Amino acid sequence: MFGIKDKIAIITGASGSLAGSIAKSFAEAGVKLALLSRKESSLTELIEEINAIGGSAKAYEADILDEKSLETVKDQILSDFGRIDILLNIAGGNLPGATIGVDKTIFDLSIDAFKTVTDLNLNGTVIPSIVFGKAMSEQKEGVIINYSSMAVERVITRVAGYSASKAAMENFTRWMAVEMALKFGEGVRVNAIAPGFFIGKQNRALLTNEDGSYTQRGEDIIRNTPMKRFGEVEELNGAVQFLSSDAAKFITGIVLPIDGGFSAFSGV
Ligand SMILES: NC(=O)c1ccc[n+]([C@@H]2O[C@H](COP(=O)([O-])OP(=O)(O)OC[C@H]3O[C@@H](n4cnc5c(N)ncnc54)[C@H](O)[C@@H]3O)[C@@H](O)[C@H]2O)c1
Numbered sequence: 001m002f003g004i005k006d007k008i009a010i011i012t013g014a015s016g017s018l019a020g021s022i023a024k025s026f027a028e029a030g031v032k033l034a035l036l037s038r039k040e041s042s043l044t045e046l047i048e049e050i051n052a053i054g055g056s057a058k059a060y061e062a063d064i065l066d067e068k069s070l071e072t073v074k075d076q077i078l079s080d081f082g083r084i085d086i087l088l089n090i091a092g093g094n095l096p097g098a099t100i101g102v103d104k105t106i107f108d109l110s111i112d113a114f115k116t117v118t119d120l121n122l123n124g125t126v127i128p129s130i131v132f133g134k135a136m137s138e139q140k141e142g143v144i145i146n147y148s149s150m151a152v153e154r155v156i157t158r159v160a161g162y163s164a165s166k167a168a169m170e171n172f173t174r175w176m177a178v179e180m181a182l183k184f185g186e187g188v189r190v191n192a193i194a195p196g197f198f199i200g201k202q203n204r205a206l207l208t209n210e211d212g213s214y215t216q217r218g219e220d221i222i223r224n225t226p227m228k229r230f231g232e233v234e235e236l237n238g239a240v241q242f243l244s245s246d247a248a249k250f251i252t253g254i255v256l257p258i259d260g261g262f263s264a265f266s267g268v
Helices: 017-028 040-052 067-081 111-139 160-184 216-223 233-244
Strands: 008-011 032-037 056-061 086-089 142-147 188-195 255-258
Touching: 008 017, 008 067, 017 032, 017 040, 017 056, 017 233, 032 040, 032 067, 040 056, 056 067, 067 111, 086 111, 111 142, 111 160, 111 188, 142 160, 142 233, 160 188, 160 255, 188 233, 233 255
Parallel strands: 008 032, 008 086, 032 056, 086 142, 142 188, 188 255
Antiparallel strands: none
16 A cells, blocks of 8 residues: 555655655665756766665756756656656755844845745746646646645744745645646645754754754754654655555645644643
8 A cells, every 4th residue: 555666756856865865765665766956966876875775766957947947857757767656846945045144134034035935945846746747637647745844834933935935835735736636636646745853954054063962943943842853854754655655545735744743832
C-alpha cells in the first residue's frame, strides 16, 4: 500500500537540503528521479550519492519561474521516462531582504524583496504544478506535494513576505486539489506538507550560534515545540512517501504539519 517503486518523480530545488534528503529516500524506495536545478552542476554530488545506493536519477536545468524552460524540461522528462507520477515542489525559501530587521518595523520592509519572495514561493509552485500537472491530467494519475511552512499556521515575527506567500501557496494547494478531482477525476491528488523547524542552509545562522548553542530565536522555537527539539530533515520523508503512495489515495487538498507539536501548542 505504501509502495512507490518504479514511480517517476520530479523534484524542484533539488540542490537544497530537504530535497537532497527526500531524493535519497525516494531512490532507496525504488523511485526514478528527475532532479531540477537552475545549475545542473549543483546536482553532480547528489546524483553520485544516488548512484552509489543503486538508485536512478537524472539532472535537468530549469528555473521554476520560467514557464518555457519548464516546458522544455517536461518534454525531455517525458521522452526519458515516459510519464510523470510525482511532483515535489520543494524550491522556495526566505530571502534576507524580505525579513524585517530586529530594530525595524513593517514600514522598513523592502517592497521589492516582498515581491521577489512572493514570486519564488507562490509562483514557483504554481508554474511547475501547471506545467507538470498537465501531463498528470492527461494520464489521469499523479501526485503533487508542495512544501509549505509553519510560518503559515502561526505568525513568525519579522518574516512577512515568506509567510504570506506560503499561505497563498497553501490556498492554491487546496484550490488545485479541488480543480483536479472535479475536472480530471480522482487520480490526480494535490497536497502539501508544512515542516516545522529543521536546521538547514537557510536558517542555521538564525537558529544556532557558532558554538552550537541556540540563538534567542532558536530558544523561542524550542520553548514553543512540545517535543523540545528541532526536526531532523529525514523525519519529513516518511510523510512525503505516504502522501505519494496509494495508502493516501483518498487524501487530497490537505496540509500535513510535521512539527513536533508546534502548531498544536498554545505555548502555555
Ligand atoms: N528547512 C526548514 O526548516 C524548512 C521549514 C519549512 C519549510 N521549508 C521549505 O522547504 C523547502 C526547502 O527548504 P530547504 O531548507 O531545503 O532550502 P534550501 O535553500 O536548502 O533549498 C531551496 C532550493 O530552491 C532552489 N531555488 C531557489 N530559487 C529557485 C528558482 N527560481 N528556480 C529553481 N530553483 C530555485 C535553491 O537553489 C535551493 O536548491 C523550501 O520551500 C522551504 O521554504 C523549509
